[in-house]
Amino acid sequence: MKSPRRLSKADLNLPCKEMAIFLLGKLLVRKLESGSVLKGRIVETESYLGGEDKASNTYNGRQTAANEPLYLPAGTAFVYMTYGMYFCFNISSTEPGAGVLLRALEPLQGVELMKKFRTKKNKGSLKDTDLCNGPSKLCMAMNISKDKCNKLDITESESLWLEDDGEAVEKPQIVSSSRIGINSSAGEWAKTPLRFYVVSSPHVSKRDKKAEDALTT
DNA sequence: CAACCGATGTGCT
DNA sequence: GCACATCGGTTGA
Secondary structure, three states, rough: OOEEEEEEOOOOOOOOOHHHHHHHEEEEEEEEOOEEEEEEEEEEEEEEEEEEEOOOOOOOOOOOOOOHHHHHHOOOOEEEEEEEEEEEEEOOOOOOEEEEEEEEEEEOEEEHHHHOOOOOOOOOEEEEHOOOOOOOHHHHHHHOOHHHHHHOOOOOOOOOEEEOOOOOOOOOHHEEEEOOOOOOHHHHHHHHHHEEEEEOOOOOOOOOOHHHHHHHH
């Protein structure tokens, strides 16, 4: 295995949709104040384009204090609370208001600590495939919260960054499908294929059988 | 398996 | 008020 290389500003200088695909196979790394390191491979992402995209936080160019990080330079962390108790973690891209949601990871390092960060009721019975298979599960496992991580520059931060360890994800392994949890009031945007995942990964949050079948035919 | 539901805070209308 | 880029539990086919 190659030694991992940290991703820089130049690496992440990408438009939203390209970044979503580029991030598949890369590593998300979190260093805690205790010095412990958590690491996972990104296996599922979603693109939120802003502007025309009705499912986006920044639909119609809406800009507020809460979604400001999406307007900051590519590689800025955008963490927001949803449903009153969960967080979602995004990375801003080059287009103003656009970002990539990280939806699932394959846990690689600090797995026992990740389990502790997930619901306390799960007394060590959590499988690796259930640790980070969802946008908010991933935040819990990686100890990512709005107060700790929002607005961090992940190309400079000492507590949150991305790495490339040379494991390439080739195009044929990538499935695209509609995004998860988008209300039908978003119209066509609820169906637009802006979710991407690694087809062979058991760590994906939700599979799209039809899209997977279409890959091989 | 799927469908449904309650928990729960924030920022809009 | 109400909608929400969710999760974890329960119910029922």
